[in-house]
Amino acid sequence: MQPKSGHRILPKWTKSAIAAIAILSLTLATSGCSTGTVQATKDTEATKVAAKQTPTESLVLRVGFISSESKVPIGPEGWALEKNWLVPELKEFGISEVKFVPFVGGPPLNEAIAGNRLDLGMYGDTPALAGRSAGLKTVIINQNRVGNDAYLITKKNGAKTVEELKGEKVGVTKGTYLHRYLLGRLEKAGIAKDVKLVQVSTADSKAALERGDIAAYPFTIAIGLELIAQGYPAIDQAKNHKELVGSGVTVITEDFLKKNPRFAEKWEKIRLKALEDIKANPDAFYKFASRVSGYSEEVIKQAYPIELFTKEAFPTEGLQLLNSTKQFLADQKLLKTNFEIKEWQSPSS
Structure with missing residues (x-):
């Protein structure tokens, strides 16, 4: 797809960064075990969709997230889109559309970030940590869920x-x-x-x-x-x-954040506004989540309890979990390089 008028092409990631992601994938795929054949049809399709989105400065915000069925994230971010808050709130950055791109797993989402096909990624802490350790130029702007079961x-x-x-x-x-x-x-x-x-x-x-x-x-x-x-x-x-248990995180590319230094703070305000509305209207939220995911409302209530979504960008419990997960991965030799979480966090966090 050709870029719309006014879109500016962002520079591609270096070959070394992409190579690092490839090395990471190999490390994860062979760590202490043999591997079978991978069926990644949905990931491949999602990557193709992301690839068609020409990198832009702001106009189309490309957000990758993890899902096997839903076309939007089940949580405050998806709810903000459903309520038609998300795009209007982001207009100050020149954003006219938010494009959510589903991936079945974190490693292909990392590859999409490395290939400059996404601006934000919403996924599990493990692949986010692994990607950062392999040289992925991301900044973590929040933990949107703590206690992934x-x-x-x-x-x-x-x-x-x-x-x-x-x-x-x-x-x-x-x-x-x-x-x-x-x-x-x-x-x-x-x-x-x-x-x-x-x-x-x-x-x-x-x-x-x-x-x-x-x-x-x-x-x-x-x-x-x-x-x-x-x-x-x-x-x-x-x-x-x-x-x-796991935590869900949101990362943004360093390049996008450099061009939009106030974005992380704004994104978090939108997320918290949507979370407050979810708490005030839980039945409406669960009907929405059931509709977009295909699961029954009863299943959704157990899989996505409202208390799963964090009230702070980085709650104390969440940071402890994030650090322990990073240490575990380091002990298992699943991190290419080690780093401090505080160095990864957005300055506005």
């Missing part, structure tokens, strides 16, 4: 406990917060070296369980609840291990 689901008539996964193949989408949860849980059970992790996309996970190709797989709460209703056993839940 997960289920560890097994095949039917399979393992009854995490310890019983010893010697088995377990699937996971590597580079995600679910990957970090799984690694942490296996380590806690003392069987991390005795489980073979296999790269399996979320889209292929149920079929892999049904065939018996894998013994277990970590799922988000929404997908997990649907599988549990279908008779698949859940043998563990992240929320029972406080240090293993």
Whole structure:
């Protein structure tokens, strides 16, 4: 798609930054395990959509987020768009459109940022940390969720406990917060070296369980609840291990923030305004979330409780979790370089 009149092409990322992301992906895909074939159809489609969006200075704000179904984020940011607040609030930056681009996982979202196809990314802390460590020029502007939960689901008539996964193949989408949860849980059970992790996309996970190709797989709460209703056993839940839950973060490219130094502060004000409206109108929010995601309202209420969304850009609990996740990844040698969170944070945070 050709740039609209008045759009200015932003400079491309250096080859070294893109190479760093490629090295990171390889590291995550081979860390302590063998890998299977990856089906990344949705990621590929999302990347193509992002690629068609010519980089601009401000007029079209390109925001990547994680979703297997929804076309907008389920949270205050998506609600602000639904209420027609988002674009008008951003007009002072010359923004006339906000383009949300869904990705199934964090690593391809990182690649889109590296390729200068996104201005903002909303995703899990694990891929965001890994991307930054690999040289991705991002600034973290908030933790929009703290306490991302997960289920560890097994095949039917399979393992009854995490310890019983010893010697088995377990699937996971590597580079995600679910990957970090799984690694942490296996380590806690003392069987991390005795489980073979296999790269399996979320889209292929149920079929892999049904065939018996894998013994277990970590799922988000929404997908997990649907599988549990279908008779698949859940043998563990992240929320029972406080240090293993995830957080959602928003990052912005250094280049975009340099051109719009007040943007991070404005984005956070919009998010908090939308969150207050969600709290005042929870039923309307859950109807919206159900409609855009395809999940029932009951599932949405369990997967996206309102208390999951943070009232501060960086709550104390969230920063502690972010730092512990970074340390865990460093200990697992999944960070290319180490860095301080405070150095990554936006000056206005």
